[in-house]
Amino acid sequence: MSVFLAVLLFIFLFIPGILAPFTASAQDETVTSNRVADQLSKGALAEPGEPYVLDSYCTEAFFNGSSPSDCRFSSGSLRTQLGLSSGYQQVNVSLRGNLTAGGDGQEALCWDSTEPDTGLVxxxxxxxxxxxxxxxxxxxxxxxxxxxxxxxxxxxDVTLFVEMW
Structure with missing residues (x-):
């Protein structure tokens, strides 16, 4: 009887740890999410030579779903533009911020193309x-x-969010 309990205890304690490296975890999403955030903030949407300073024209085009030839990203779906494998990860990219002095928290932002005050709202x-x-x-x-x-x-100054699941 004690041998049976020892074997049963071994199975419950050690088998899950042995199989853990083969189970899915959030580590892949963490690495990919950081890669996408860096790719957008330092290259695809950023001014050449100025990381974290986004080009207004290309940023508006990216979020609009278009891909002008003078921007540093290709055409296609969001997954294709970000280099994500199909069917594996979902992604949401957004810019949020507080543009008013009296506001609190971070609100979703938009681009207003209405003349004469075009810009971020x-x-x-x-x-x-x-x-x-x-x-x-x-x-x-x-x-x-x-x-x-x-x-x-x-x-x-605004915040770029890249969320994956």
């Missing part, structure tokens, strides 16, 4: 041409990984 402002968010909505019922970068666009 909070989505609650109502004058929004391009919402600066792309990808599927982040589910609240699943674990997700978020990478954050503070960037500058249109003279404003």
């Amino acid at each position: 909070e989505s609650s402002d109502g004058s929004c041409d391009t919402v600066l968010e792309r990808g599927n909505p982040v589910p609240t019922s699943q674990p997700s990984v978020t990478s954050v970068r503070v960037v500058t666009i249109d003279g404003e």
Whole structure:
């Protein structure tokens, strides 16, 4: 009887640890999310030679789903532009910030193309041409990984969020 209990105890204590390297974890999403955030903030959307300073024209085009030839990203789906494998990871990319002195928290941002005051606005402002968010909505019922970068666009410090699940 004691041999049986010892074998049973061994199975419950050691087998899960042996199999752990072969189970899925959030580590892949963490690495990929950081890679995508760096790719966008230092290269694809950034000014050449100035990491974390986003090009307004290319940033608006990226979130609009277009790909002008003078921007540093290719055409295609968001997954293709970010170099993500198909069917494996979901992604959401957004710019958020607080552009008003009296506001609190970070709001979703938009690009307003209306003359003469074109530029960055909070989505609650109502004058929004391009919402600066792309990808599927982040589910609240699943674990997700978020990478954050503070960037500058249109003279404003805002936050780039890359969320994966």
